[in-house]
Amino acid sequence: MKIAEVSKRYGVSTDTLRYYERIGLLRHVPRNKSGIRDYDEASCNAVEFVKCMRDAGMSIESLVEYMELLEQGDETTAARKELLLRQGDEIRERIAGLERALARLEYKIEHYDEVMTATERTLRAGE
Template sequence: MKIAEVSKRYGISADTLRYYERIGILQGIPRNASGIRDYNEANCKTVEFVKCMRDAGMSIEALTEYMDLFYRGDETMERRKAILQNQREDIRRRIVELEDALSRLDYKIDHYEDVMEHERDILK
């Protein structure tokens, strides 16, 4: 699969895919005889994982460390697990913060609805 197809499939720009390759997040992307990147299914699964982690807020630094460990093999499994556990805790913390923000928004929206309804009642 060419880079443009991978880009479209995962919603990641071709420039970003090249950047990920340049900094080592994506490794082993095969090229055809003309030197054009030719992503295989394993590469696509890696792109999908990387996108998921970035969408979840994982920093480039943490993702680079994780992927470097991944490419080194099974002896790095414990450290990779720790990185993912840290990411999970960050997500849980952000969920709590978002729930708090959502509650505040709901409160303010309800307040405005009450005020607007009261004003409509006065105008009747």
């Protein structure tokens, strides 16, 4: 699959895909005889994983570390798991913060509903 197709499929710009390859997030992307990238299933799976982790807020540095560990093989399984566990903790913290923000927002909306209702009653009473 050509880079433009991968870009469209995963919603990642071609520049970003090239950058990810350059910094080691996407390793071993096959090329055809002309030197043009020809993403195979494994490369597409890597793109999907990197995109998912970036969408989840994982830093480029952590992703590079993860991919380096992955490249080293099974002896790094525990380290990779620990890295993903830390990422999960960070996501849970962000979710908790968003839930607090949502609760505050809903409180303010309810407050304005009450203010608007009281204002309407006042206006009707003065007619």
